[in-house]
Amino acid sequence: MVEPPSGPLQRPLPDGTVPERVVVRTEGRWLTIMVVMLVTMMVIMVVTSFVGALHPASNVEVIDSRTLHLKGEFVESNLGTALEPDGSATVRLIAQQYDFVPRCIVVPAQVPVRFRLTSDDVIHGFLLPNTNINTMVVPGFVAEVRTRFSRPGDYVMPCHEYCGLGHQAMWAQVRVVPWEQFAHRGLLERTSCAAQ
Ligand code: CUA
Numbered sequence: 116m117v118e119p120p121s122g123p124l125q126r127p128l129p130d131g132t133v134p135e136r137v138v139v140r141t142e143g144r145w146l147t148i149m150v151v152m153l154v155t156m157m158v159i160m161v162v163t164s165f166v167g168a169l170h171p172a173s174n175v176e177v178i179d180s181r182t183l184h185l186k187g188e189f190v191e192s193n194l195g196t197a198l199e200p201d202g203s204a205t206v207r208l209i210a211q212q213y214d215f216v217p218r219c220i221v222v223p224a225q226v227p228v229r230f231r232l233t234s235d236d237v238i239h240g241f242l243l244p245n246t247n248i249n250t251m252v253v254p255g256f257v258a259e260v261r262t263r264f265s266r267p268g269d270y271v272m273p274c275h276e277y278c279g280l281g282h283q284a285m286w287a288q289v290r291v292v293p294w295e296q297f298a299h300r301g302l303l304e305r306t307s308c309a310a311q
């Protein structure tokens with residue numbers, strides 16, 4: 116009486132037996148393909164993190180979300196775009212269900228722009244397509260991200276973190292204008308689309 120083959124690799128298949136060395140060789144090829152893909156994706160991640168300045172926010176800054184509107188940096192009169200003495204711009208925004216405040220902001224092109232955001236209710240997301248900006252906005256923390264817009268234009272900024280029933284309608288807009296349109300502004304002036 117013939118003993119049935121013990122290893123699953125030696126069991127005959129309906130069309131015949133696949134020899135173990137063939138299986139080993141095929142698995143080896145797949146393993147090589149997987150390793151090459153993994154290494155390629157790792158290289159892409161490392162290169163784009165340097166070239167495109169894509170990396171996790173390094174900013175850890177806490178804020179009391181219960182008093183956002185009453186005092187401190189995120190009072191309403193301080194929201195929008197502010198020019199810094201060095202010519203760069205700082206944008207302050209509040210994310211809340213289901214809107215960004217202000218809803219539309221104006222920023223100058225070709226200078227460094229720093230976004231500072233916080234939330235006064237739940238976790239929101241802040242994404243500017245075609246830029247390196249992509250962050251979560253967590254209540255109790257200030258999210259800070261930096262970029263530079265190379266040319267004027269309108270950018271949409273969707274909330275990309277599910278925040279409730281109105282999440283899909285939570286959009287805002289960034290209007291990038293030539294630097295000259297900003298040059299005459301005072302340092303204390305805040306800008307949003309409504310002021311245009
Ligand atoms: Cu805010 Cu989704």
